[in-house]
Amino acid sequence: MGRYVIRRLLQAVLTLFFVLFLLHYLLSLAIQVNGNPARTFFGDKPATPEQIAAVEAKFGTDDPCLDRLGDPCLGMFQQRMADWMTLDFGTNFDGYAVTDEIVRAVPPTLILFAISTSVWVLFGVTTGVLAAMKRGRFFDYLVRAGTTFTVAVPTFLLLVITQQLVGVSLGNWARDTFGRESVLGIVFQPSYDDRYPFLSLLVPGILLGAFGIAGITRLSRTSMLENLRADFVRTAKAKGLTSRRVTIVHTLRNSLIPVITLVGFTLADALGGTVITEGIYSIPGMGGLAYNATRENDLPVVIAIVAILSVCFMVVTLLIDLLYAVLDPRIRYE
């Protein structure tokens, strides 16, 4: 087990390095092709070459390699990695420390993820399992129709409609009835409120959870159905175990393996969803930070965020692999 973890970690470090370099190269290329972002500081107003040079120095985009198309800018990459060793992540184009920006952006996104993961696990897995148990009954059809519906409705549309109906219409009713600072008034509001981070993130968190829930529900159902017919379940029933023990210990536990893999990947996919969710609900999180930084070609921020996300993603995959071992004795004893 220990050797397995170490091998996985070493792989992860190598992958991370490769991802970072690729990203650095792509962003340098973007500047080489699209021009130095320092010029945009002045917008439509005229600027002298000396003024632009001063801003390039401030932005850290004054390396001459950025003027040569295709140059990998190895010097810049080396410098950045050396800075990172000393935990210096540099500053963004507005002169603020990247570390501060990220530290501020992490909590709302974490809350958002915590809410949507709970939705997947509590709601997705539960309904999937129940649908399997009630196969062919009304509840099963309801779940299947419901999952098809969530896949069919575009996330963006769902977010905008909910913002209007729940945030504005229902929220106005709640605020008129119970008061501006009431729990319902805060939960049903059209944007993030930094005084009540958890409550105001509840609705967008659930919506983000709706993104990807169909897959998890369907997979739980199928996986459960498959195991219900498995030999070991029949044996367990034949042994005279209680139906509760058969369902939870023997069937459910084994059915969760593929589901957990999917939860991990859906979480990674949901990063894309946070960009939209955070954008519409004005949540100052990682998705919005990444989106704006990419749009402005803000190199230090983009690279730092992607590094963090890659690390998170690798940790999540590692955890999933370890969970396999916990759930399935066959993997554990190999």
Place this chain on the structure above:
Amino acid sequence: MRNNRRVITAISALALTGVGLAACGGGDGGSGSGSGSDGTLRLGLGEPQNLIPANIQETEGGEIADRLYAGLYTYDMEGNLAPVLADGVPTTEDNKVWTIKLQEGFTFQNGEEITAETFVKSWNYTVYGENANYGAGFFKQIDGWAEMQLGEDPDGDGPEEAAKPEATELSGVKAVDPLTLEVTLAEPWVGFPVTLGYTAFMPMADECLADIDACNETPIGNGPYKIDGKWNHNSSIHMEKWADYKGTQPSIERIEYKIYTGDATAWPDFEAGKIDIAAPGAEEYEVAKAEYGDAMREEETGQTWGLGFPVYDEKFSDPNVRKAFSMAIDRQGYIDGLFQGRYTVANSYTPAVIPGYLEGTCGEACTFDPEAAKQLLADTDFPMDQPVELWVNSGPGEDYLKVLGDQLAANLGITYELKTLEWPDFLGKKDGHELTGPFLTGWSPDYPLNQNYLEPLYGNGPDGNDFGFHGEEFEQLLAEGNRAETLSDAMTKYQEAEKVLAADLPVAPIWVTRTATVIGENVDPDSFQRNPILGTIDINSLKLL
């Protein structure tokens, strides 16, 4: 099976307790239902880039600076200079050396006194090349500006550093005594006082200059409001009325700005009653107009848009070609179709809110006449068989230009090709005269004077502007205006220059932006007015209900 039912029961119980909890909480806060008229004004804002006056370049930062800081002058609703810290307008004998008197007794919020020396220090910081402040460009006409800038970089972007600025102090600015500031310009210019109301000229405390980064997070202002806490990036800025402010005290006790990130806007929050004044976006405009009626105010701004021509390009060097293109644009139809009719047709280079505005300087060239346009173009050497390349940076401008291209194609019988570039690339190619066809171009004022819409854009010789335009008579008239004795004489000269420019038409003016603002029920609608020059709400007149 029984067990499964229990699971369902557990879930519904959980859901019910959740609702129950929420309902309980709701009951507690029930007393203050509805309006939030507690002396607090709640506004929405995009994340500012910076809160240091020297480095503010966008409306978001400008809005905050206007509340926290007070400058020598501001602009009144007509765009005229109005003293704030200064005592009267600047005086001069020769339009080269200007004397500005300060009122006594103004201080910063940390207790530091504001004297002439404060401005000397603040302005030196702003202009010094290595600080790379956006506001540095506003001081260009002051003597000694060039010596404060970085020298030429010997090897372009190479490893050798650019030479340090020769001077650390702006030689044209002197504190004669604690209440007298003397500014010497490089060349006499009667329009100089008009520039002084801009954010870049606001004073900064010694404590602020000593630690700019800290001051950016927690501004040390000298204006009617004082920041409460610090700038909560991407989420909020709160401020309270500063009782020790010696100028006009506003009536609103507290302002809370909520910051919207990404593409989010304050509009849904306004509809939910959490924001008091908001601007509907393009999608919400018509609904808002129908729903709010009189509570929606629409006002002219100083932002103009037009189709720029590459005068340096052979195909567009003939003024008649440019005139034909301009006459082929149905401006009102364009604005009605693309902007739901919310903007104003531009028929001059200077917009109506700017002092020195003269109606219809563009004249016939800005009047829609497809027949004449087609005829005019046919009489030139314009190659009709090649597609015209239309340039724009990626974003909403692509749609704007496409609709314009369709009009040109239909009315002139040309074909066009849309060329989209990323913003930095577009700016670089525009600077370098590499755009090979007409492009979309906009301008916002730096100071309220018609000269600002002429000289920086089309003056300075063919290499000094984006269009490669060189009008000898135009530049001559501008120079005469700059040397005029009085401001009104200067404006007249600038107006003459504008008429001459319109005959050459380096840009076809198309529209002037208008703002739409909806006023919520907590605010007295009669007290609302927006300053057309600064683009901010006049906080002194605004009252809550």
